Amino acid sequence: xxxxxxxxxxFNVPEGATVAFNCTYSNSASQSFFWYRQDCRKEPxxxxxxxxxxxxxxxxxAQLNRASQYISLLIRDxxxxxxxxxxxxxxxxxxxxxxxxxxxxxxxxx
Amino acid sequence: DVKVTxxxxxxVKRTGEKVFLECxxxMDHENMFWYRQDPGLGLxxxxxxYDVKMKEKGDIPEGYSVSREKKERFSLILESASTxxxxxxxxxxxxxxxxxxxxxxxxxxxxx
Numbered sequence: 001x002x003x004x005x006x007x008x009x010x011f012n013v014p015e016g017a018t019v020a021f022n023c024t025y026s027n028s029a030s031q032s033f034f035w036y037r038q039d040c041r042k043e044p045x046x047x048x049x050x051x052x053x054x055x056x057x058x059x060x061x062a063q064l065n066r067a068s069q070y071i072s073l074l075i076r077d078x079x080x081x082x083x084x085x086x087x088x089x090x091x092x093x094x095x096x097x098x099x100x101x102x103x104x105x106x107x108x109x110x
Numbered sequence: 111d112v113k114v115t116x117x118x119x120x121x122v123k124r125t126g127e128k129v130f131l132e133c134x135x136x137m138d139h140e141n142m143f144w145y146r147q148d149p150g151l152g153l154x155x156x157x158x159x160y161d162v163k164m165k166e167k168g169d170i171p172e173g174y175s176v177s178r179e180k181k182e183r184f185s186l187i188l189e190s191a192s193t194x195x196x197x198x199x200x201x202x203x204x205x206x207x208x209x210x211x212x213x214x215x216x217x218x219x220x221x222x
Contacts, residue, residue: 032208043200043213044153087153091208096141096160097168098211102152 003027006088006101014109017078021104023088024070032091033064035073037084038103044087047073078108113137114214116201122220129188131217133201141204142184143211144168144176146197153200159184191221 006023013019025033033050048055050062050071061074071088088101117132135142143158145168155168159178173195177185184203188195201214 034210043216045213046210049210089211096204096206097143097155097158100145100153102150 003092003099004088004090004101006104008102008104010105010107012107012109013078015078015080017108018074018076019078019106020075021073021086021088021106022070023072023101023104024068025088025090025099026069027090027092027099028066028069030090030092032098033062033071034089034098035060035062035071036087036089036100038087039084044100047086075106078106080108080110082106083108114201114203114212116199116214116217118217119215120218120220122222123188123191124222125192127188127191127221129191129219129221131186131188131199131201131219133184133186133203133214134182135184135203135212135214136182137203137205137212138181139203139205139212140181141206142178143202143204144174144184144186145200145202146170146195147200147216148197156186191219193221195219196221 035047036044037047038044054063059076063072085103087103092099114135144156145153157176159165175187199217202211204211
């Protein structure tokens with residue numbers, strides 16, 4: 001079983017739509033969780049950390065379900081500029097290295 | 111702002127050449143990482159270092175070595191480049207366990 005699994009998509013949504021991504025992880029001892037965003041031919045950049053109680057940053061909401069070992073990202077009121085690949089990231093066995101999902105591709109259309 | 115820089119954005123090398131990829135971070139981070147990213151395979155960890163002169167193998171260390179002589183600099187070495195090492199190479203650093211990783215802009219390496 002892969003450490004971190006995501007639906008690769010692509011998710012094609014119209015502007016203004018709400019879209020949700022899920023991600024599952026296999027290491028129940030993981031303590032740190034993140035969503036990164038990666039634009040085409042660019043490096044990944046942190047979108048938001050994911051906290052146990054759930055957290056929100058503007059149009060973005062992240063949630064963690066430890067019992068089921070999954071993480072979600074909700075994007076409300078999608079913008080064209082949200083088009084990117086979203087990477088689910090979980091810290092690995094050593095604690096230092098991070099395990100990256102392969103990413104979910106989002107395309108927001110006019 | 112954290113800044114992670116990589117020595118080259120694009121690199122073309124021939125099979126058998128020795129290749130050096132340099133990464134420098136300016137935030138005094140202890141931990142540094144080298145990944146490669148390939149379509150359909152995602153990011154895969156090659157090596158990481160949690161201190162000067164310390165290194166740990168990641169998931170795919172074969173064909174690579176690393177050097178960390180100074181805290182701010184982490185080098186990835188391809189001893190004898192092969193065509194299957196054509197990839198995007200990303201360097202990252204972070205302060206400690208549970209913290210965010212910051213990435214450099216990446217080096218696109220083509221091995222002919």
